Amino acid sequence: MTYKYKHEDKALVAVDCIIFGFDQEEEVLKILLIKRDFKPSKGKWSLMGGFLKTNETIDDAATRVLCTLTGLQEVYMEQLSVFSEVDRDPAERTISVAYYALINIGDHKKDLIKKYSAQWFDLSEMPHLIFDHDLMVDHAIKRLKYRISVQPIGFELLPEKFTMRQVKKLYEAILSEELDKRNFVKKIHSMEILERLDEKDKRSSKKGSYLFRVKKDKYRRKMDKEHEFNA
Amino acid sequence: MTYKYKHEDKALVAVDCIIFGFDQEEEVLKILLIKRDFKPSKGKWSLMGGFLKTNETIDDAATRVLCTLTGLQEVYMEQLSVFSEVDRDPAERTISVAYYALINIGDHKKDLIKKYSAQWFDLSEMPHLIFDHDLMVDHAIKRLKYRISVQPIGFELLPEKFTMRQVKKLYEAILSEELDKRNFVKKIHSMEILERLDEKDKRSSKKGSYLFRVKKDKYRRKMDKEHEFNA
DNA sequence: TCAAAAGTGTTCACCGTACACCCATGG
DNA sequence: CCATGGGTGTACGGTGAACACTTTTGA
Incomplete structure (x- = not known):
């Protein structure tokens, strides 16, 4: 016997990934962004994201989204925070859970990058991103700075x-x-x-x-x- | 002009609050639990929670839920993590964002406690809670231990x-x-x-x-x- | 032989921790 | 006058930060 919570509002739940890589030639930290090929904000730069499906946890969703763009599994990821401003996505009420990931920049699949019109950006030369994604990136950098001073996660990038x-x-x-x-x-x-x-x-x-x-x-x-x- | 994300699954989004108080007589840390008066798990002990409404952020929801039970505003709260196991709530797919709150145990409204059949429990004498709420409490205690060793948040409880x-x-x-x-x-x-x-x-x-x-x-x-x- | 990067130790200031005695008072 | 809790300082070890010279070798 199951019960349902009637009359409660539902929301779209998304995950967005801040994907960090370390460019060994230029010795700079980079971030992987995609050019959105759907509306709203089509053509603008964005974090890689996706919607939570009913049969997966939010960690699963983040892992899936990361794998879709990079082909990588078993990647270091950490959940940052929930972003839930009412109008953050102009299309529809969507709350998003931000994750950051540390990958060895040499490992990812080049063809997927092409498929999603993705591109690595120097942190100092990042374009403005859609919605609240700039905020998410700020959070991720702060957390990464903290985390690396406390745990040896840096090697995930090498x-x-x-x-x-x-x-x-x-x-x-x-x-x-x-x-x-x-x-x-x-x-x-x-x-x-x-x-x-x-x-x-x-x-x-x-x-x-x-x-x-x-x-x-x-x-x-x-x-x-x-x-x-x-x- | 607005666009909608068709064909994406929606989910119920909830918040659950781990409410800490410090009992000055007994000099122990306590946690405020409610006895659920609705199904599923009616009559079992649970964290105070509620569903996200379309016109509020998740922080707003947590604040609202806390105020509903305690009558308090301007309370120290920190977001812990998203809990999203597919079957965590047997009634319906619900993801929950856990928060913990630190209140001065003398401040809260006694009548609200009665209204929600709430009760303060010694941490060491807590009953088992519904769903994944025990897990949430574990998280909260770990985070609180860490946070207090780093920031002067303890005074929120006094x-x-x-x-x-x-x-x-x-x-x-x-x-x-x-x-x-x-x-x-x-x-x-x-x-x-x-x-x-x-x-x-x-x-x-x-x-x-x-x-x-x-x-x-x-x-x-x-x-x-x-x-x-x-x- | 020289330029460019690699490799390596010591000193000092600060912080967390261990540890013990006197003080004030109500009963 | 004594039992109870309140209040206080010092010595030590460990950790993080400052700081400079020698080594290697390809060009």
Whole structure:
């Protein structure tokens, strides 16, 4: 026997994804935007989003939306907040749950990018976005800054093997401030989740710099433990 | 000219409030629960909740729901997370946004409590709640523990004038651990948001202990500044 | 041989924590 | 006068921040 809540208003529920990637050539943080090919606001830049379906959770929806655009699964995502201003979407009452995702920019499928007229933007050169998406991006950046200072999530943005230089440039890009090399290396090592390989990357210097890799098991343990505290 | 998103599923959107209060007699943290008087799960204990209306934001809805049960406005509330398991509400697909609220337990309207068959429960003696409300409460407690260690929100749970003893007991109740008196006082004073009054409260000792009050302006400034960073 | 990036340690200030004694008062 | 809770300061270890020189090697 089931009961229904009569006379209650229903709403469209959407998710929107702030997708971050780290461009290793330019050493800047980028964000993946799409050009909307439907109304309203057709032709304008927007976050990738989608509507919640009845048979999925909101986390599922966010994962699905991200995968649709990037082809990636098993991506680090975090729910930010609900955006629910009454007129945020001029077409119809829609509340949206914002998520941000950290991906290795080299991994995503190029054909999908084309299909959705998507494009990577330098954070400092982003166009204005539709609805309240600019606000969402602001939130995401703040949260990412905070999160990275507390948990080792930055490595989600890097390829499997990376140099300390890359890690440092990544943190600098996210925090938008210069960091001291020695203190930084010390801090990263104190996490105890990296192993140094015997290979060197000689692309950025004649001397070459050591490549590192995340120790997956230690990383997982650390994330789980800290998640407990932070919620 | 408006457009509609045809063929998208709609959902009921609800808010649920974890309402915390600090019982000064028993020096324990309490939570306000209601006995549902409608189906499904009629007669079971539950968080106070309500459905989002088309003309309000989700924050508005949470504020409204809280006010309905307590008569209070201008209350500290924080959004926790969206709960959206497909079958969380057996009656109908409903997603719920959980909020927690901190109120001065002496302030709320007794008649409303009666009207909604509500009751304050000691955290350690809580009954099982309907749906995923137990989960929500867990989240709320974790977040509250974190938040109080970072921002001076504890005073939201106290009356206008309070003693250091009360503050300490409150923190101990939230963190569920004993704190060192001297270190605690030092920490509270280092926030620089309290002023000591000339009055003493003699109820809990013969010597009497000084009463303190929050300096509202400093408090606001501190909250705003820290909010910026934490998001 | 030199330019450019890599790699590496020490010092200091501050903060959180551990810890114990005297004070005031009502009964 | 004594039992009860109130009020207060110091010493230590750990953590984050400032800071400069040597190494490697391709050009």
